[in-house]
Amino acid sequence: MQYNHKEIEENWQKFWADNQTFKATNPAQSSDKGDADKPKYYVLDMFPYPSGAGLHVGHPLGYIASDIYARYKRHKGFNVLHPQGYDSFGLPAEQYAIQTGQHPAKTTEANITTYRKQLDKIGFSFDWSREVRTSDPAYYKWTQWIFIQLFNSWYNKDTDKAEDIATLISIFKKEGNATVNAVADAEIKPFSSEAWKAFSKTEQEAILLQYRLTYLSDTEVNWCPVLGTVLANDEIVNGVSERGGHPVVRKKMTQWSMRISAYAQRLLDGLEKIDWPQPLKDSQTNWIGRSQGAMVSFDVEGGTSKRSTDIKLSYKELEALKELRLNLSKAEGILWDELKNKKGAAKFRKKYTIGSFLVDYVCLSKNTIVEFSGKEDEAARTAFFAKEGFNVLRITNEEVTESVLKVVVKINNALQFPTVVKVEKPIANSKSATYKIDVFTTRPDTIFGVSFMTLAPEHPLVSKIVTGAQKKAVNAYIKATAKRSERERMADVKTISGVFTGAYALHPFTGKKVQIWIGDYVLANYGTGAVMAVPCGDQRDYDFAKYFDIAIPNIFEGIDISEAAHTGKEGTTIANSDFLSGLKYKKALKLAIFEMEKRGFGYGKINYRLRDAVFSRQRYWGEPFPVYYKDGMPQMIDEKHLPIVLPEVEKYLPTEAGEPPLGRATTWAWDSRGKKVVSNEKLKNKTVFPLELNTMPGWAGSSWYFNRYMDATNGGVFASKESLDYWKEVDLYIGGSEHATGHLLYARFWQKFLFDKGIVPVDEFAKKLINQGMILGTSAFVYRATAFVKNGCDIDKSNDDVLAKIPILFVSKNNFSSDAEFETVVKNYLLDKGFLNPNFADLVMITKTPLHADVSLVNSSDELDVEAFKKQPINQDYKKAIFLLKDGKYIVGREVEKMSKSKYNVVNPDDIVEEYGADALRLFEMFLGPLEQAKPWKTSGISGVYSFLKKFWKLYVDENGVAVSDEKATKEELKTLHKTIKKVAEDIENFSFNTSVATFMIAVNELTALKCNKKEVLAPLLVLLSPYAPHITEELWSKLGNKESISTADFPVFDAKHLVESAKKYPISFNGKMRFTIELPLDLSKDEIEAAVLADEKTIAQLAGVAPKKVIIVPGKIVNIVS
């Protein structure tokens, strides 16, 4: 009986589908399988976008790996959830629709059918009963629902989580917005509770919009005119659109945004507790871009500014303070032990200066001071602290020594119910200055090196401060900058440009005048759009100063800055900086911030690069928003009425008026009374309102699909609580690294939000993530000879004739090794065959042009099927071409490139499955190399795993059918089996699938050599191999008489006793170089080994009479003789 992969695979794929073998059971569902008692394991692949091209062999790589792991976990007794679905909204289907008029839903449906067929052929253990499609209204109903939840939430920095907007409204009603510590729009005006109540409904809504986690605002967006839509930052690569490479410009539009910036710190912190690849974590860290520094406010010269006259704390005083902090009294120490563990919003500091007072403890976020009573100036202190907005709690030494817990309770109460509340004050500054320039800096320690300031040309202050004389130049510069696209500005980093505004700022410490410039090296949308320039410490500032001849004061001790700025910070000592002089970076940084805070013109701040994510797209094929507009204010449609289904349109293009495609829909208005979508004609009615015309971006649906799989068919809720609590999170997530700053960041953001709202039980959705490497194609090249008449030669009629005679010629790779040789070979051939007149030989030059040849025409020895090549329709022109062979073969050149149609190197998995079977494909994809690594595909290699499968089959089956005996296995056979169990289990746990395929090959080679046919060995071996090659193992499993699928058979247990050895072939090395081996019993002592080795004649020969200096013996491992 021969191994017939086709028959076997078809049968078992049908069996699995008919029996729903891989359907995962939820705990609530009644189950005859008893799966709910098993521990759960959730294995997920990043679901694919079903493109028209179908799958190539690179796509299933990750799916095969996750499938092996899922199957392994089933053998190990887990209840495994392994679902699959489609990210089916997207641009390609829409663009196809624009070109052909075909509805994207239709194209998508057809593509999904193709994908499903291809996937089914590979034998995945997906639970298809849980399939999701993001474009299915039953699915996007819940995407819309999540959007509404975001709209109805705000981010409370005090509790550090998202809260219902109702809590915010009740605060507004009670005390206005002064006490609210929220992540919100930058420009929010303060108002009292009375003012809030006096606002109209629309005004109130406009204010709330500034706090909501998804909000509508006029934002500068990346507009791509060719695609007719906005793009998110991560959809732009090198200044052009990721899809299609079209130019992108900045444009102001009213857009929905997601307040992801509220989660910047938590997204960063969360990375520590998830097992994701380091490079991916690095790129998320980079993208979030946390930088620690200070906000500093500079006054613009003009008013009658009064400088703060506060006495600054000298370095000595600071040191003394530090001393105080370390030497606490007994009571102080006891209390500090309790307070220091408080984190986050109630974090305490000890011995801190407030104004000119030193307080014992302070919780800055809660504006609460705790100090021991009995200080001389208590009355003055209380008054000052109250003025500054602090709540003071006084305690006594006795209280603490008696019961520190009581004191802590007292403090906690004070924190919860503060009597005085601080008014969030802007940087307090000398009020007389007309304008201030706020800057963010990561190097407040270098503030004495400031010699000028630079504003972004777009900075709103520019027009206000520019002086008469400079107005013309400044305006011209702004105009010139605006004309340049973002891309030009980015590409052109080297050119230094800028204009002096004529205005001066005052250095906050020294009061010295510094020039204010504008320059396009300062970006309007990062930080405050302005920088304090420290030319000696920043290369860009340095270049700018050099170019415009501005002073470059040196504030670094012993550093030469005549050539370049000094950007290092460790080990540098600050000089010429007043109270900072003589300090190292770290201390100077702290002290500078300390002084700024004390004097009120600056404060320590953490800045993030992460911007809020624009959530509107001017496209058709995406989720519609559950939003209508009343009085220009967005209104959410009640969740009862979801989904709001995508309307039909005639054309998928924007309207003539420039509205998104949904602007073409004729039935796209919301009847607020009838609670349904109605015809636009009814918009005249007072209760009918226009619906949102934008759709959601591609990442909306993919930001939560992993939760939906847990309870995919639930019509009542997003997923039931029991299901969410049971499956919790993805245990293993496999997919490409290209989603690092897109999908994987947004999904983490939504998960954290859903967690805050108590909807999901965990705040990170995937415990472990693996990025599979790309499979590259191995392109094949043929080399065409092209003849030219050399430059400088007279071109006359005869030259044309010379070239006309030369035929199209392809030269086999084994004919030449260099371009020169190529030319010689071709010329010799042409001369030989009379295609070239020897008189003109020197006039003609031959060059080599490599052309892609279809890889399917090349065999495993790189030999091209020339006849088939000529027959290909695309090679019409080469029908009569001459192929210059060698040894009767045409050998192609090879090069590794990305798989793509245009390179003719795409391999379709269907063809591989047809010829070698799904099991061979699965084994081969794993055998190619480590999962995470990029590696080239070469179809010829598959013969190795294919013949392995045939050999494997032969262990069980001979000409007459199954030939497995019940005899006891030999020691050798058991050793092979257990060696294999151990290695394979370790490999799967470590995701080292390539090495376990090698292990299987070794096992089969050994068992074949031993002529093993014992069931005792062969039955467990089937289970071991079944995750990798499920079809052949199912077939043999049933042939052995089993009635159930192999998929839940117990994984064989490793028993170390089968691997125990009595002797070891010791490698004997001399000075670390292995020379020969000696077999010795393993139970010898060190001395016995040494004696035996030194007595051996090979050792004596090697030593050649020289006495060994030292003998190193590691029993069971190695012997090393030093001579």
Add this chain to the structure above:
RNA sequence: GCUCAAGUGGCGGAAUUGGUAGACGCGCUGGAUUCAAAAUCCAGUUUUUUCGGAAGUGCGGGUUCGAUUCCCGCCUUGAGUACCA
């Protein structure tokens, strides 16, 4: 520029608490079988060699009895990212 990852036969790759470098497979060479081919089986395949050996994991150094593995410097390739103050 910065950050990260990786450099091992003709090719994909294996080997890490530092202990026999090149497992396994492809390709190649020779042989068996066959009228022939495919398939299958057997042997060989890092380099060099005076057939005893010797050298060898990108390059240079270091630590060690012993380094593909650890440390320092450099080179190359790949990926990500960038006027981020």
